[in-house]
Amino acid sequence: MKLLIVEDEPHVRERIAEGIDWAAYQIELAAAVESAQEALMIMHNDKIDLVLSDIYMPEMSGLELAKRIKAEFPLVKTILLSGYDEFEYARESIAYGVFKYLLKPAENEEIVSTVLEARSVRERELHDKHNLQTLQQRWKDHFPYLRELFYKNWLNGRYSEREIEKSSQEFALSLERQIYLPLILDMDPIAKDNERFQPRDRSLVQFQLFTIARDLLPGTEWMVLQDDDGMTAVVCSAPADVQEDAFCNRVNSLVSTVLGTVHDCLKLTASAGIGTVVRTPLLLSQAYKQSRLALQERLIFGNGIAIPYRNDGAAQRSWVLMEQLEKELELSIETGDESKRRQTIAAIMESEFSEEHVLADSKEALWRFVCLLARMVHKHGWTLRDTLKEEIEDFEQFHQLLSKEQIAEWLDRMSSRISQSIAERRQSGTQIAMNEVVGFIHAHLHEEALSLYLISEKTYISYSYLSRTFKEAIGESFTEYVLRLRMERAKELLSKGCKVYDVSEQVGYKHVNYFSKNFQRYWGIKPSDVNK
Structure with a gap:
């Protein structure tokens, strides 16, 4: 409240x-x-x-x-x-x-x-x-949209493993003992001489593809949605004890049915990219990326077909887990959470630099974190040399690290320096903002309407930020600071012989009586007695 x-x-x-x-x-x-x-x-x-x-x-x-x-x-x-x-x-x-x-x-x-x-x-x-019954009805009404949003975020790798598990419980989805196969469907380019559709109708025919897929792929084992780019994404699932070959054959058969129906109804072709079967929810996003890569192969194989992803093996859990660790490390550096940063670095060492990993994989992992740290610095518009200062030479010599312990120490030191630089520059930014605010106060001390909200609007600094940081930065609350400035300015003007009503206006009081009341309370004397 x-x-x-x-x-x-x-x-x-x-x-x-x-x-x-x-x-x-x-x-x-x-x-x-x-x-x-x-x-x-x-x-x-x-x-x-x-x-x-x-x-x-x-x-x-x-x-x-x-x-x-x-x-x-x-x-x-x-x-x-x-x-x-x-x-x-x-x-x-x-x-x-x-x-x-x-x-x-x-x-x-x-x-x-x-x-x-x-x-x-x-x-x-x-x-x-907002009684319970109303909320339950609203949840029921929005359930399909929220469930679709969950799948979309899951497919695009926007959830950690813990978030996937938590959200699935909210939607009463059982993810245990399930296998998944993602695929992507898209309309092929529309020829300029097509009699029914024009290239500008692409969004329309994409939506028609989505509705056809949704009608032909019903049931709880299929989740059909439109991704952000209008293409139709499908998550196919089955119990974990189902034979993978039988599962893939069934998916391929139904995808062919969808593509055939599109051709019959629209007289256009559509293509599909099919990912790989995964048994871990966290790996679904990686398999979905594979389906999109497979779809790109239509440039080679032609249109109107379903193209399976071909590679040298299924997605590796450790590589997907590394994406999560990257996000956690970046967040801990940005927020200055030293404890979380060191926990994440320890998890990285355990995941990617343990004895069972081959040297090439560990070098690849090290490159990932070198690039992550550089990207974080550049994202702020800074250079590595200005940010790392005396640490820049060690940063550039990362390839000379010879042991797991050296890598952990190097990663912690570089992360700490970047985190410190972020904190310093934020503090500097706060001081710049407060200097602007103080300047505004001094310039508008004569305005009765002077307030944090007015300053917020005029300086484009959020009110919540101002109210939270003003006293911390200045040492006084906004009210105390403005009152002190007004009373000191009023006393100075009165000592120079200015009239009380003129002084009242110059320090932001429209009503002279109100000014006199506040002046006497602050200084213990009436304004008219200053020169006596």
């Missing part, structure tokens, strides 16, 4: 926002702002569940805000803080849909209790709106 605090008095706002550990109550504090206009801006850009607002504020009162919230965000629960002389008036405004009114000065415990009560009501309403 997200809470938005709206309070124009800085000390009250800070007390509620920072004096209460909202996270301990499973409440996410979205923002603490000083005006209703800022609050509405946030609500139009973020999903807010609860609003805690003062009643008396310049420009737009809390009651007006509550009225706007009821009209635009009817499910949001609004809690108002009101002074004694406003309390009865506020209680009469039931039409504004206010959840509860608290009399100032409300203690933190009372505020927390009321917010939690509002959250409870909000959660019940959400539960009623």
Whole structure:
């Protein structure tokens, strides 16, 4: 649940926002702002569940805000803080849909209790709106699409072995003791002199091929879908105790039926590429790549045929596993997770540099990781020399590594240096962003509407990033920093003899009384007494 605090008095706002550990109550504090206009801006850009607002504020009162919230965000629960002389008036405004009114000065415990009560009501309403029966029906309606998306991602190697297993359980698919054979179907090029179709109709006839395959290959042992490029992908499965030859013959027979039906219906030809049989779910993506390679052979063998993949053996599990380890190593380097990085390197050593591997395979594996590290650096737009610095010579001499231990140490050292460089440059990027933000604050200190949201929009830096990093980088919260700058600037101008109302405008206060109130609270004297 997200809470938005709206309070124009800085000390009250800070007390509620920072004096209460909202996270301990499973409440996410979205923002603490000083005006209703800022609050509405946030609500139009973020999903807010609860609003805690003062009643008396310049420009737009809390009651007006509550009225706007009821009209635009009817499910949001609004809690108002009101002074004694406003309390009865506020209680009469039931039409504004206010959840509860608290009399100032409300203690933190009372505020927390009321917010939690509002959250409870909000959660019940959400539960009623999204009850289990409704969610089950939505899941049922979307099930075919989600299942197809799972297969597409699985075929294209976007899942790790653990993710395949987890997703298959969600879709009630039994992957144990199964064999798989992937294939790809595609329409052959349309001749320019064809009387029924033109080359521009390729997407249309591809879809017709998909519908024919889906109609002719029903049942749970066939999964038919369109891949991202419009070609028809098929996953064929059978129990593991089925003879592979019989399984392949049946697949070939049905593929021939599909190709023949396409020719009869469309008077066009289609071709198919058939991968190899695999017995491990993780290897399906590799076999699917093989089917696509086989399809490319139609350039040699001609159109309108099914072409099996020919190679010197089935996909090797260790090579597919290496793809997963590459992804894990890259992620650990990017995120700076030292523990995960070293675990992954240990797994790489065990997988590809153990004693049972021939030298040529180990050299090939080493080349893969040299290329991975170089690609990671170049992806950021950097050079290896600038990134690795004094380590560049050792990086270039990777071919001189003579033992498993040397390779592991080299890989860890190079990965660590790249990870460190990424962290340093991100920190530098944060400092550049904060310098831009500080510059904007100083240039717009005279604007009453100055806020993190305004800065976010003008500097194209996300609000969530600003709110998370500002205090860490500057040492003060945004509210504290702006207030200090305004008060210091106001004192400087007043000491030079400037009029109070002029100073008020120059430091972002439209109402002189409000400025004077804040100035006296901050410095302990009235603005008019500065030169006395």
